[in-house]
Amino acid sequence: MIPKINGRTRYSNSVKKHLRKIKPWQAGAWDKQNNNIKLLKTQLRNQLLILQNSKCAYCGLDFNETSSSELEHIAPKGGLKIPKYLEFTFTPLNLVLACHLCNSPIKKGTFDPVIHYSQNYKECTFKIYHPFFDNPDVHFDYVFSGFGMIVQNKTLKGRDTIDLFDLNSAAHINARGRNKLMDILKAALEETQAEEILTSTSLTSEQIADILKSTTYKKTL
Numbered sequence: 001m002i003p004k005i006n007g008r009t010r011y012s013n014s015v016k017k018h019l020r021k022i023k024p025w026q027a028g029a030w031d032k033q034n035n036n037i038k039l040l041k042t043q044l045r046n047q048l049l050i051l052q053n054s055k056c057a058y059c060g061l062d063f064n065e066t067s068s069s070e071l072e073h074i075a076p077k078g079g080l081k082i083p084k085y086l087e088f089t090f091t092p093l094n095l096v097l098a099c100h101l102c103n104s105p106i107k108k109g110t111f112d113p114v115i116h117y118s119q120n121y122k123e124c125t126f127k128i129y130h131p132f133f134d135n136p137d138v139h140f141d142y143v144f145s146g147f148g149m150i151v152q153n154k155t156l157k158g159r160d161t162i163d164l165f166d167l168n169s170a171a172h173i174n175a176r177g178r179n180k181l182m183d184i185l186k187a188a189l190e191e192t193q194a195e196e197i198l199t200s201t202s203l204t205s206e207q208i209a210d211i212l213k214s215t216t217y218k219k220t221l
């Protein structure tokens with residue numbers, strides 16, 4: 001399920017000092033290969049993995065399920081030729097971890113999610129779901145479809161988010177179904193048993209769901 005991120009990330013004093021020194025932040029600053037920037041990314045990644053419970057900020061799927069995680073700017077920093085919100089390049093509230101599925105849709109590259117701009121990040125408003133600011137229950141709902149799970153929008157913001165990140169791609173729907181199945185298995189079995197079953201190559205999600213249909217599976221749905 002699409003998560004809300006409670007809490008926020010913080011930089012160490014040495015990183016903060018470096019960020020002050022390089023202000024105003026320039027295009028390309030994010031990709032500089034120096035120790036301070038490497039440390040900053042490590043700090044963000046470690047804290048976000050905990051805050052996000054190792055789940056993608058946009059689709060809510062386990063990173064194990066959808067490949068590795070990537071640090072993602074909500075208001076984009078843009079490229080070297082066409083920079084965008086450079087002033088938010090290192091703003092902690094503008095940075096989340098997203099999965100490869102959510103980070104790759106073509107539309108995302110040129111999309112500007114900011115509706116109302118303010119130099120104060122907290123005063124900006126966004127066209128898409130903001131994992132630090134918004135409540136996912138207001139914007140999204142879920143329905144089972146076969147062995148997958150579809151996300152539905154309850155608001156226009158929900159709709160635009162689903163559209164932008166292609167949250168109902170076959171890969172997302174199937175991964176969501178598998179995630180849900182894993183939760184059900186974990187509730188019914190010891191965690192190690194559940195993991196063994198799901199990593200076993202001899203059983204498909206459909207077969208596991210069939211096994212569980214007469215017991216916990218139906219009740220939990």
Ligand SMILES: [Zn+2]
Binds near residue numbers: 059060066100
């Ligand atoms: Zn994702």
